[in-house]
Structure formats: structure tokens, C-alpha cells
Amino acid sequence: MSDLQATEAAAATRSPRAVLFALAMGGFAIGTTEFAAMALVPYFSADLGVTEARAADAISAYALGVVVGAPVLAVLGAKLPRRSLLIVLMLAFGLFNTLSALAPDFRMMMLARFLSGLPHGAYFGVAALVAASVVERGQRSRAVARVMLGLTVATTLGGPFANVLGQTVGWRFGFGIVGLLAAATALAVALKAPADRPDPGANPLRELKALASRQVWLILITGAVGFGGFFAVYTYLASTLITTMQAPAIAVPAMLMLAGAGMTVFTLVAGWAADRNPVAAGYAFLGLGTLVLLIYPAATVSLWTLAPVVFCLSVIGGLSTVLQIRLMDVAGEAQQLAAALNHSAFNVANALGPFLAARAVAAGWRFPSSGYVGAALSLAGLGLYALMLADARRSAWRGSR
DSSP states (O other): OOHHHHHHHHHHTSOHHHHHHHHHHHHHHHHHHHHHHHHTHHHHHHHHTOOHHHHTHHHHHHHHHHHHHHHHHHHHTTTSOHHHHHHHHHHHHHHHHHHHHHOSSHHHHHHHHHHHHHHHHHHHHHHHHHHHHTSOGGGHHHHHHHHHHHHHHIIIIIHHHHHHHHHHTOHHHHHHHHHHHHHHHHHHHHHHSOOOOOOTTOOHHHHHGGGGOHHHHHHHHHHHHHTHHHHHHHTTHHHIIIIISOOOTTHHHHHHHHHHHHHHHHHHHHHHHHHHOHHHHHHHHHHHHHHHHHHHHHHTTOHHHHHHHHHHGGGGGHHHHHHHHHHHHHSTTOHHHHHHHHHHHHHHHHHHHHHHHHHHHHTTOOGGGHHHHHHHHHHHHHHHHHHHHHHHHHHHHHHHO
């Protein structure tokens, strides 16, 4: 029996639902710390003796860790069994979040947040590959979407819960509980994920071959630009509610939870749609996302008109599942690096969208103008998506001659 056959046989003995749930637990832990850090800024800034503006640098440090860690750890872990790599990544993630909870000063907090971000992209990339391996080929998108559900549920519940902890028992518990979630994930993966053998031909140089593929780069750029539209609006949603709309304080967590609920729904829709027609699904998510973002500024006249728009903001998030599966199809033998890079690209979007929206606000436009910035990014992503598909068709035509 070949190594591939052995891996498939091991996967067949496991319940796909149990495997996907174990992998989604890691997504929940990662999503909780990512959104909790934003919610806990007022609390750890005061305790560590820095301004809130300075404390927000800890969020950027985490994002930088994701961008750096995803390709580096994916390449370095090329020769490890995927189950073992997932366990190591989650244990490291738990350790670094525990260090965040114990940070005695802001300098150590910055270091701990950067280290916490390192396993993020590599975990999601490898988890997507494992999820796809335990289901039939026609169900891969739904499997990847279910892993991402952990992240979307964290957006709805994990972040707000961490904020409650910060207000009641202290901000350190908000990070500390993530350490426990990561340890529980490592145990669940050890028990439920299929045992596998590393590919004997795997090595860092083979993984780096993904960087030579034009299709891989076009996919990553599409995600970095197209999904930036979501973050352009999401980052300034609270500011829009408080400053522009003068909404009551309770409206902020309510709208953030509504956005998280929309993310959960559209992640499930994305898995279903991408399994049926991935090309059309990508066009639909980017096209509808552009439309929603264009409507957003006009919807800020009242909470009743804003609520459905906020719920639908996450339609762009369906792009993540479409691009993740496409990366699997074009990356050849460099699967691990390509899958991890998808999450680096989406963290570039997390930086690009707010940066451009901030320029609009600094130029004198009100916070709702972030919707126009987001629409421009989403529309640019739509153009890049079309370019990516045209390039794939051209390459296929040349290869057939």
C-alpha cells in the first residue's frame, strides 16, 4: 500500500464530522483571540500604561505575525505529518496567548502578540488540506467552509465573551481562555484527525515552487484586494455608529454580533455554492459585495436600515472558500505553502482596507465613506478575479496546443 493509499485509508476510518469539528475548534480559538484583542484594547492599554492608540499596535503586531508565519511555518513543516503539524501549531498558539495574558509590560505584550500570530495562517492552511482529504472531491468547499465556521462563530460569540471577561474579571482572562481553547483543540485533533505519513518527497524547496506560479500570485492578490473592502467598513463600523449616527452604546456589540451572524451564514452558503460552480460563486460574492458596500453609506440614516446591510457585509467572505479550493487545484505539489498563503493574503486585506478608509476620513469624508472605499476595493478584486480566470484559460489553451 502506498503512502497516499495509507493516508486515505486512515481518513476513511474517521468520521468526517468529528474531524471537521476538531479543526473548527482551532478556528474558534484563533477567531476569539483575533477579535478579543480589538475588544480588550481599552483594558490592557490602561493596565500596561500606554494610550489606546499605542495599544492598537498590538493588533498590527498580530497581523504581521500572521503574514510572516504562514509561509515560513508551512515551508518548515513540509516534512511533518499534517496531524502532528496541526498539534504543534495549536500548542504554540496556546503558549503564546498565555504569554499575552501574563505580559508584564507593553513591550512583552507586543512580542507575545506577534508570536501568537505566527501559527494562524499555517494552521488554517493545513486544516483546509486535512478537511478536504476526509470528504469526497465534490464536497471539498463545504468541508473547508465548516472549518472556517469556527472563526465566524468566534466573531459572533468569542470576541464579545472576551470583552465581558475584560470588563468583569480582567483582560488577562480574555487571552488566557484562548490558551485553554488551543490546548483543547490540540487534544481534539490528536484524537480525531486522521493519522498520516509525510510525503517522502516533501521538502521546503518543493513547497517554494508555489511562488513560481502566476496563478498562485493572481489568486493571492485577488483575495488581498477584494476582501479589503470588508475590513474597510468593519474597522469603522463602531465609529460610524457612535460618531455619525449617535447610536446608543448597546448598538455597537449588537451590530458586531449581527455581522458575525452574517459571516456564519455566508460561509455555509459559500461552501455549498463553490462545490456546485466555483467560478460563478466567486463572481457572485464579489459582485454582491460591491453592491452592499455601495449601499452602506446611504443605509447609515437609521439602525433599521443599517442592520440588514451589516448582516450582508460578509457576503464577500465567501471569496475565501472559493480561493482556498482554487489554490489547492493550481498549487501542484506545493499544497501546504499555497494554502497557508491564502490567509496571509487576507491579513494583507485586513491592513489595506482600513488604511485606505483612514485616508478618506483624514481627507474630511465622514466614517460612512468607508463603504465607497470598500466598494472600490471589491470592484478591483472583481477585475482581478476575471483576470485570474482569463489567465488560467489562456494557459490551458496553450498547454493543449
